[in-house]
Amino acid sequence: MTMMTASDDKAAKTAKRFSVDFKTLGPALALLLLCIIGFLLNPAFVSEGNLTNLLTRSAFIGIIAVGATFVITAGGIDLSVGSMAAAIAGVMIIVMNNAVETLGTGVPTVLFGCGIAILLGIGAGWINGALTTRGKIEAFIVTLGTMGIYRSLVTYFADGGTLSLNFDIRGTYRPVYYDGFLGLPFPVWVFIGVAICGWLLLNRTAFGRYCTAIGSNEAVAKYSAINVDRVKTLTYIIQGLCVSFATIIYVPRLGSASASTGVLWELEAIAAVIIGGTVLKGGYGRIGGTILGALILTTIGNILNFTDMISNYLNGTMQGLIIIVAVLLQRSDWKFGRNSKS
Amino acid sequence: MDFGTSAPAAIVEAVNISKSFGPVPVLFSVSMDIRPGEVHALIGENGAGKSTLMKILSGFHDPTSGQIRLDGKQTTLPPNGAAEKLGIVLIHQELNLAEQMTVEENVFLGREARSNGFLDRKGMREAVQGLLDEIGLEISPTDRISDLTIAQKQMVEIVKAVSRNARILIMDEPTAVLTEEETEVFFRQVEKLKESGVGIVFVSHKLNEVKAIADRITILRDGQWIDTRLSRDLTPDTMAQMMVGRELSDLYPPMHEADVDAEMVLEVQNLRAPGIDDVSFSLRKGEILGFSGLIGSGRTAVFEAVCGLAPIDSGTIRLFGSETAPLSVARARDAGLAYLTKDRKEKGLLLDKKMQPNLTLFALPKFVKNFAIDKKAEESALERAIRRFDVRARDPGITVGKLSGGNQQKLLLAKIMECDPRIVIIDEPTRGIDVGTKQQIYHFIAALAAEGVSVVVISSEMPEIIGICHRVAVMREGRITGILTGDHINENEIMRYAAGLKREDLH
Known part of the structure; x- marks a missing residue:
């Protein structure tokens, strides 16, 4: 009997290790495959310039998707992130332009703008969180509403056109997107920082465990002395904060914001989360997977730019296919537990 | 027809059924038969294999070896509840009703009556009302399931089974959540079903009830068939002894007197x-x-x-x-001050998680060191809890939902005690x-x-x-x-x- 238990233990441990590896490896293998395809189609794909460009492009969606991982793990959803980014970008530009008279066109103005962006992100996240928890409205509906509100606000601020950053401030702010450190652009460093913090928060802290527990079963979480409303609200605030960071590195890229800023970012962020293996109904989150998911989505677009075989206009089709295949693969993975189904 | 014996021929027979989950054997050559018009109780400790046997009898699991005979002919039951069409209905412990739909919609789910291509709502409502009246249940066919008490939901499950002309009704602890009055009503219904020739398999831990309602009793222990006897030959005490295999004195x-001061x-x-x-x-x-x-x-x-x-x-x-x-x-x-819920599956444990995160969830702040969860402390807490509360898991890595009820309860107790209340x-x-x-x-x-x-x-x-x-x-x-x-x-x-x-x- 003891012998059997021991061998069971071993079998279980091997199985566990295997399944963990498989789940992390899935998206990683997909990314590797994409890179090989990219290289075969055009060797310039792996040039340093292109890889840096690819990482920088994926930073926006990646940073937002890290926040979305928390929201989705805790059983929520945030559809407003794209509009939120546009609205924050718009307000940030207006604020900085108006601060020129008092603060000048130097670093203080930019810092002031960034501070405002962070406050707006936290505030917008709190509104989404409070409406879902205290207001007891479905997250889907709340964020569908705020999505419309933020989008129309930026259109209104821009009067239907484009909000442009003061030319001199643009000069001060520009390096945040275009310069770098140790060969990596700043947006990539921000992405790395957000990813590491997010990973630690989700996997190593009580807060992360609480998010998982709430997404798994809210009633159990409540009976386990977890302040469900507070934790859920915090996930939306983290999401808002991530949107702020993404916006702060996005604004110097074009120096403008319009009604088309950040369109469909919410879907790309959610797609990155799902491709990465986080379960859409909550209770199971993977930051590492999310990062890979964001990289995969950007890589597809990048490869299409490099080849004439498939029209660049089919970018969305390829992304859509990847999402569906990723979820199908996840499901076949679950079948390993079939024989012990109860 | 076999006129030679006094008992009617069995509807369903399980013959020398064995079942293993992967390398773990759960049932060892167990036999059981269910005859028309009898209540056949299945008793045993948690983990004795009752649930597995019920699932094999209703087609939810395939036996690893052994035969299922339906009306004397060897057969393979169709999976996932399709055995209902053969008249074998399993009522799960966690009831299987669509919470947001009405009683009537649930009873007719999947075989809705139609007239001229549209739902025959009136016909279905009358049929359900008739069944409810018969059972003496004071709810309306248009009530939503989510508004009913657990006892009422249980009755709806039975109505649903009856309306499907069940020949064999397999019930997993139907009385666990019923009050005494409700249990009486339930037993009256069971008697009626018996008279109409339905064979009933009944799992319960309430041995007095088993004694009162069952005609025959099959006892399982550690996956082994111990005995099948007539109910009148057993007392609750002898049942308990056969279940645990030792005297249960x-x-x-x-009782230690409490200090009144x-x-x-x-x-x-x-x-x-x-x-x-x-x-x-x-x-x-x-x-x-x-x-x-x-x-x-x-x-x-x-x-x-x-x-x-x-x-x-x-x-x-x-x-x-x-x-x-x-x-x-x-x-x-x-x-x-700590409260341990009675609803361990809905409010007590995260069924899709392993034992470790469940154990420490309630007292998690205790396991935080430098803002991070101390995984070593968690591991040793689990080892301690498994020893202290005698939690038995096939393998420590399985999700909590796969533990038996008794082990879940011990884990829940361990979880609450983790904060030293x-x-x-x-x-x-x-x-x-x-x-x-x-x-x-x-x-x-x-x-x-x-x-x-x-x-x-x-x-x-x-x-x-x-x-x-x-x-x-x-x-x-x-x-x-x-x-x-x-x-x-x-x-x-x-x-x-x-x-x-x-x-x-x-x-």
Whole structure:
């Protein structure tokens, strides 16, 4: 009997290790495959310039998707992130332009703008969180509403056109997107920082465990002395904060914001989360997977730019296919537990 | 037709069934047959293989070896509930109803009556109403399932099975969540089904009920078939012995007298909250206080209010001698007050997670070091808990949903005890668990009290209230109608207070 238990233990441990590896490896293998395809189609794909460009492009969606991982793990959803980014970008530009008279066109103005962006992100996240928890409205509906509100606000601020950053401030702010450190652009460093913090928060802290527990079963979480409303609200605030960071590195890229800023970012962020293996109904989150998911989505677009075989206009089709295949693969993975189904 | 024997031929027979999950054998060559018009009880400890056998009999699992015979012919049952078409219906313990749909829609789900291409709502409603009238259930076919009590949902499941012309009805602990009155109604229905020739397989841990309702009894132990006997040849005591394979003399631990001069740890005065009205009681250090009463009498509501799980309208709560403002669950926990839910699957455990995150979830702040969860401390906590509470898992990496009911309950107990509470409220400590585990839990509760922890036991099972509690509060319709001590703690007395025949002036 003891012998059997021991061998069971071993079998279980091997199985566990295997399944963990498989789940992390899935998206990683997909990314590797994409890179090989990219290289075969055009060797310039792996040039340093292109890889840096690819990482920088994926930073926006990646940073937002890290926040979305928390929201989705805790059983929520945030559809407003794209509009939120546009609205924050718009307000940030207006604020900085108006601060020129008092603060000048130097670093203080930019810092002031960034501070405002962070406050707006936290505030917008709190509104989404409070409406879902205290207001007891479905997250889907709340964020569908705020999505419309933020989008129309930026259109209104821009009067239907484009909000442009003061030319001199643009000069001060520009390096945040275009310069770098140790060969990596700043947006990539921000992405790395957000990813590491997010990973630690989700996997190593009580807060992360609480998010998982709430997404798994809210009633159990409540009976386990977890302040469900507070934790859920915090996930939306983290999401808002991530949107702020993404916006702060996005604004110097074009120096403008319009009604088309950040369109469909919410879907790309959610797609990155799902491709990465986080379960859409909550209770199971993977930051590492999310990062890979964001990289995969950007890589597809990048490869299409490099080849004439498939029209660049089919970018969305390829992304859509990847999402569906990723979820199908996840499901076949679950079948390993079939024989012990109860 | 076999006229040679007195018993009619079996509808379904399981012959030498064995079943393994991967390398783990669960059933060893078990045989069982179900005849028309009989109630065949299946009893055994948790983990004895009852659930597995029921699932094999209804096609949800395939046997690893052995035969299933239907009307004498060897057959392979279709999977995933399709055996219903052959007349074999399994009613799961976690009921299988669409919560947002009405009674009528549920009963006809998947085989809706149609007329001219549209749903024949009127016809279906009348049919369901007829069945409800027959069963004596006072709900409307248009009620939503989510608005019904658990007992009513159970009845709807039975109505659903009856409407499908079930020949074999397999029920997994149908009475676990029913009050005595509801159980009686339920048994009357079972008798009717018997008369109409339905064979019924019935799993229960309530051996008195088994004795009362079953015609034959099959006993399983550790996956082995022990015996199949006529009910009249067995007593609840002999059943219990056959289940555990040893004498069960001390189901209840010896009662240590509570120290009547011990300090008060919890005093509740004039508490009003949703479902409860003007409730006052007190609890001493090291005391086991029982809360008895019918289901829905407000026992759970009292402690959900005290522990911060539900809002309080008015009243005062004194904890360890000082008055406290309404607590949050976390603050109650930090003050040493913990509530263990009766609903372990919906509110107690994360069924899709492993044992470790479940164990430490309630007391998680204790495991945080430098803002991070100390995984080593978690691991050693799990080892300790498995030893202390004798949690038996096929493999420690399985999700909690796959543990047997008794092991889930022990894990839940371990989870709550992880925060070292000084007052524990245990709601239905032994619901749906076997007699061996029950005994362990009773001894554990007694040991806690001996260490100076105060325990509140909310229970609908009168023997356990009588067996382990120093004092018993009886509730009826949201109020405490009496608090019994000493010799007054007996079934008669408790029943009279619970039924409203007697009322004590408590103020």
